[in-house]
Amino acid sequence: MYRIPTTAAAFFVKKPESAAIATEAAESTGCVVKQVIGRDHTDPAFELVFLAHDSRSELVYTLDIGTVPGGNDVVSDMELGSTVTTANIDMTDGVPLYFTVKVTNNEGLVSTTSCSIHTYDVTLPAGRLTPGFLSTSRPDILRCSTLVFDDSETTSLKEAVGFGPGEWGEQLVGWNEPDVTWIEADAANQFPNLEYFSIPQLGRLVSPPVDSVTKQYPDACAAECLKMPTTKCRSFNYDMRDGKCELLEELEGDGVVLHQYGDFYHYERLGLGLATDYTHNGLDMKHNNLHYFNIEAVNSLGYKNILTSLPILTDFTTPEPGLIQNKQLDVMSHGTCILLTPEEWEGRCVEETFLSNNRTIIDGKGSMTVFNGHIPLVDERWTRANRYIACKSPKFNVLLKS
Structure with a gap:
């Protein structure tokens, strides 16, 4: 025996x-x-x-x-x-x-x-870093939201901010271990299966589907995804026109991108990985530099990957005009965002800059400051790019705003 x-x-x-x-x-x-x-x-x-x-x-x-x-x-x-x-x-x-x-x-x-x-892990930790803004007029604040996910348990997360992507991008904020919180499902959704998924985003995630079926409603597509392990179906694409349901193993980020495509919407499964928001105050950034958020993720098997955000450009100057001669006035001043912004855009006035952000110019004879139409510095009526100003009046004042 x-x-x-x-x-x-x-x-x-x-x-x-x-x-x-x-x-x-x-x-x-x-x-x-x-x-x-x-x-x-x-x-x-x-x-x-x-x-x-x-x-x-x-x-x-x-x-x-x-x-x-x-x-x-x-x-x-x-x-x-x-x-x-x-x-x-x-x-x-x-x-x-x-x-x-x-x-x-x-x-x-x-x-x-x-x-x-529970799974045989052959992939590096992955995720998505979303900066709060891709350009900023403030030299002291940076923000970023992150999501890190993996087949195995994530045991270590470190964050840094620097002038480049990867391990050496730590000039602004050195590597440190921030606090993180688990994502939880929002059970307020009226559809029982969709409560385990994020608010849909317009677009189709470019990723090979694990399976592709046709369902009458997104909730039925969500039910098919929930039948699979969380490591096998992390999200799905759904076509609102013909009901095509694509079950996906990947999430947006780390080289996997979302594109608008027909009537497709993308849903992400909640409760996958670690999420947190980073805010850095009291920085001293310089004009016209790129800054990157970097996240080092290590899982329980020792797999390590460094995730990088899109670059954030610092821009502290107003638009530059053309040649100014015989000027009567050229001064910088600070303007309040809400007072200078159309009402429908006032929601974009978040943490506005304390720097001088308006330049007022009264030019003189011989100046070539704002004529830039179809024929540069000649055409005074039409403009071919929205970053230029075109005008057909021989005498005018211009206020340039950042």
């Missing part, structure tokens, strides 16, 4: 009397499997440990791996050399995997035991 011991006896109990505990095989899964920590994500491996004993017979160990309990659709009848096995075979990622160990003696009698891992 041989028996497969409990997990505790095999791996966690160090006392000699643990052999007595091993007789209670039926009370546990009998094996332990884990993904090996510290390997490269392109060369992953798992470690499988179990115990088996037969004092009168040699034993043969074989392994099945499947995406369902007892299945063998990933690996079938793989022969094991011992009760401790490390292997780096190609396997399905992003879904739970179930390991079934079969132990056979000389009489052909077979005993089995099983264990599982």
Whole structure:
């Protein structure tokens, strides 16, 4: 006879009397499997440990791996050399995997035991960094919202701000570990399945679909996504015109982009990863520089990735006019955003600059300040770009505003 011991006896109990505990095989899964920590994500491996004993017979160990309990659709009848096995075979990622160990003696009698891992991780941590603005007229404030997600648990997050992307982009704010909060589903949605997804964004995420089906409503598409593990369906595209439902493994960010396409809308599954907002005050940024937010994410397997935002441009000057001669007035002043902005745009006046942001010019004869139409400095009626000013009056005053 041989028996497969409990997990505790095999791996966690160090006392000699643990052999007595091993007789209670039926009370546990009998094996332990884990993904090996510290390997490269392109060369992953798992470690499988179990115990088996037969004092009168040699034993043969074989392994099945499947995406369902007892299945063998990933690996079938793989022969094991011992009760401790490390292997780096190609396997399905992003879904739970179930390991079934079969132990056979000389009489052909077979005993089995099983264990599982929630996913086989072969990807780096990913995410999205969204700056609060892509250009700023304030030298002291930067903001960014981040979302970091991964198949494995994220164990470390560090943030920095600098003049470039990547590890060395830390000139403005050095690497530090900020607080983060888990994303939670908003249950206020009237559709029971859509409550687990974000507010839809107009557009289609450019990503190979895990599956593509046709559903009458977005809620039905959400239900199909919820049937899959969170590591396999993180979002979906839905076409409001013909009901096409594309189930996706990826989220927007880290090279995966959202584009407007027909009547498609994109939904992201909530509760995936870590999210936080960064605000840095009291900075001393210089004019006409690019600044990048950088996030270093490390997961429980030791996989590390550095995510980078789009650059943020600092612009502290007003638009430059053309040649000014015989000027009568050229002064800088500070203007309040709300007083100088149309009512429908007043919501954009957020944390307005304290710098001088208006330049008033009264030019003189020989100046070429604002004529820039279809024929530069000649045409006085039409303009071909909205960053220029065109005018057909020979005498005028111009107020340039940033």
